[in-house]
Amino acid sequence: MTRLVKGQQNKEVLIEREPIDIESFKKMIRQMGLKVTKQRVHILEAMSSGRAHITAQELFEKLNKNHPEIGFATVYRFLKNMTEHSLVTEVRMGGFPARYELTPNQHHDHLNCTQCGKIVEFENESIEELQLAVAKKFNFKLTGHVLELYGQCDQCNSKGSDT
Amino acid sequence: MTRLVKGQQNKEVLIEREPIDIESFKKMIRQMGLKVTKQRVHILEAMSSGRAHITAQELFEKLNKNHPEIGFATVYRFLKNMTEHSLVTEVRMGGFPARYELTPNQHHDHLNCTQCGKIVEFENESIEELQLAVAKKFNFKLTGHVLELYGQCDQCNSKGSDT
DNA sequence: TTCTAAATGATAATGATTTTCATTGACATT
DNA sequence: AATGTCAATGAAAATCATTATCATTTAGAA
Numbered sequence: 001m002t003r004l005v006k007g008q009q010n011k012e013v014l015i016e017r018e019p020i021d022i023e024s025f026k027k028m029i030r031q032m033g034l035k036v037t038k039q040r041v042h043i044l045e046a047m048s049s050g051r052a053h054i055t056a057q058e059l060f061e062k063l064n065k066n067h068p069e070i071g072f073a074t075v076y077r078f079l080k081n082m083t084e085h086s087l088v089t090e091v092r093m094g095g096f097p098a099r100y101e102l103t104p105n106q107h108h109d110h111l112n113c114t115q116c117g118k119i120v121e122f123e124n125e126s127i128e129e130l131q132l133a134v135a136k137k138f139n140f141k142l143t144g145h146v147l148e149l150y151g152q153c154d155q156c157n158s159k160g161s162d163t
Numbered sequence: 164m165t166r167l168v169k170g171q172q173n174k175e176v177l178i179e180r181e182p183i184d185i186e187s188f189k190k191m192i193r194q195m196g197l198k199v200t201k202q203r204v205h206i207l208e209a210m211s212s213g214r215a216h217i218t219a220q221e222l223f224e225k226l227n228k229n230h231p232e233i234g235f236a237t238v239y240r241f242l243k244n245m246t247e248h249s250l251v252t253e254v255r256m257g258g259f260p261a262r263y264e265l266t267p268n269q270h271h272d273h274l275n276c277t278q279c280g281k282i283v284e285f286e287n288e289s290i291e292e293l294q295l296a297v298a299k300k301f302n303f304k305l306t307g308h309v310l311e312l313y314g315q316c317d318q319c320n321s322k323g324s325d326t
Numbered sequence: 327t328t329c330t331a332a333a334t335g336a337t338a339a340t341g342a343t344t345t346t347c348a349t350t351g352a353c354a355t356t
Numbered sequence: 357a358a359t360g361t362c363a364a365t366g367a368a369a370a371t372c373a374t375t376a377t378c379a380t381t382t383a384g385a386a
Contacts, residue, residue, distance in 0.1 A: 035352050035363060056343080071366040076343060092258065095374075097342060111303055120301050127297075130290050131312055138283050139317035140274055146311045149294055154302035198332060198383050219374080234335040239374065258343080260373060 032085045039070045043078050044102075053091060053099040053119045091119065093148065113153035120153075183211045183265075195248045202233050206241050207265075216254060216262040216282070254309065276316035283316075 025044040026036045034040070046063050047054065054062075056079055060072040079100050082088035091099045093112045099119065109127075111120040127147065135142035188207040189199045197203070209226050210217065217225070219242055223235040242263050245251035252266045254273075270291070271284040290310065298305035 037352075037364065039365075057341095069366080073344080073367080074365060077364085080344090092255065095255070095261070095342095098258065111298060111301055113303065114306065120303070122297050122301070124293060124297055127290055127293050130287060130293070131310075134285055134287055134290075135274065135312055135314055138274055138285065139320075140276065140283075140312070140314040141320055142312060142314040144313040146309060146313075148309045149298055149303070149305060150307040150309075151298055151303040151305040157302075157304055200333065200383070202334075220372095232335085236336080236375080237334060240333085243375090 028087060032081065032087065034081065039067075039074050040078055042067050042070060043075060047088075047100070047102055052101050052121075054101070055097040055099050057097065059100070091148070093117075093150065109147040109149070111149045111151070113156055114150050115152050115156035118153050183207075191250060195244065195250065197244065202230075202237050203241055205230050205233060206238060210251070210263070210265050215264045217264070218260040218262055220260065222263070272310040272312070274312045274314070276314065276319055281316050 022041060022045070025041050025048075028044065029036050029040050042063055043059070046059060050062070051058075056072070056076050059079070060070075060075045063070050063075065079088060079090075083090045083100070087103055088100050089103045091101070091110055091112075093099075093114070096117065104121075106123065107128075108121040108123040111122055112118070113120075131145055132142055185204060185208070188204050188211075191207065192199050192203050205226055206222070209222060213225070214221075219235070219239050222242070223233075223238045226233050226238065242251060242253075246253045246263070250266055251263050254262045254264070269286060271286045272290075274283040274285055275281070276283075294308055295305055
């Protein structure tokens with residue numbers, strides 16, 4: 001556990017953690033034209049492990065345990081940055097906080113449970129094709145889309161519906 | 164050179180909507196089990212005319228011109244109420260304020276031109292069916308969806324393509 | 327007309343996210 | 357290795373959409 005004593009020139013002591021590919025994280029950051037900072041590397045590390053769809057707050061709290069020197073503004077800023085560079089994909093549901101995931105190489109859409117927040121990823125080639133057809137029909141050059149399905153998952157459904 | 168004239172953005176191509184009279188507004192309100200107030204009637208009037216996809220703020224401002232006695236809390240409250248009763252459909256995208264429209268008898272999705280802001284409404288039964296199939300596959304009870312297509316419309320396309 | 331719960335408007339509160347700004351730090355260049 | 361510069365950071369304040377609070381008003385039943 002890294003403990004940083006306040007008021008002291010604290011050198012970051014790296015805890016020995018899984019040998020995640022730190023070099024490729026750095027490469028990603030450089031590709032965005034940004035400077036490599038330990039905060040950014042830590043953020044990428046945190047995102048590449050654990051729950052896939054995480055909120056900025058959750059990510060901040062997760063980081064805060066081992067790296068309390070990282071402010072939430074930095075987390076938000078970097079997430080936004082990565083989203084703009086398509087390295088991260090932002091999923092927004094209803095009025096809930098946005099969730100982020102490292103952009104998967106394979107495209108997918110989301111099925112969201114409005115009750116417990118569970119997110120299921122799916123991919124449907126037929127839907128993709130139909131979207132292209134629609135765009136073509138209206139003479140649009142399709143550049144992107146958002147498809148989010150909302151509903152209640154199996155568990156929430158069977159749990160009855162009070163509250 | 165594409166030139167974006169400000170007043171020209173966000174034009175909409177509308178699917179035809181039937182005009183609604185005050186009596187049916189009152190009927191709608193009673194159907195929800197709510198009291199008929201002049202505020203609510205005015206809100207419905209404002210929604211049934213003009214731009215189809217409006218934010219709560221825009222709606223409030225529009226109403227404010229002729230009915231400055233209507234507070235925005237009332238607008239928000241009633242919109243939420245109507246949304247819960249499915250009389251109004253809420254469209255949320257990105258981190259932008261939610262947009263509302265009187266629930267169209269004919270369901271539709273949107274095709275957005277990212278260059279001039281034009282919105283084309285479309286409806287595709289096959290896509291709807293596939294969505295239901297996806298939900299069923301994962302044992303979700305589908306309650307709603309957001310399908311937004313993004314691209315460049317015919318005009319913007321032929322107009323050349325720099326920003 | 328009277329009564330009462332529902333509705334309203336003004337305002338404060340909330341929660342997520344963004345901005346500000348003084349300080350720190352990355353990194354290209356000596 | 358030391359330096360200079362400007363991007364990056366953290367803390368705090370600000371913002372923005374939305375919701376809650378609460379004293380007052382009003383719809384509509386009695």
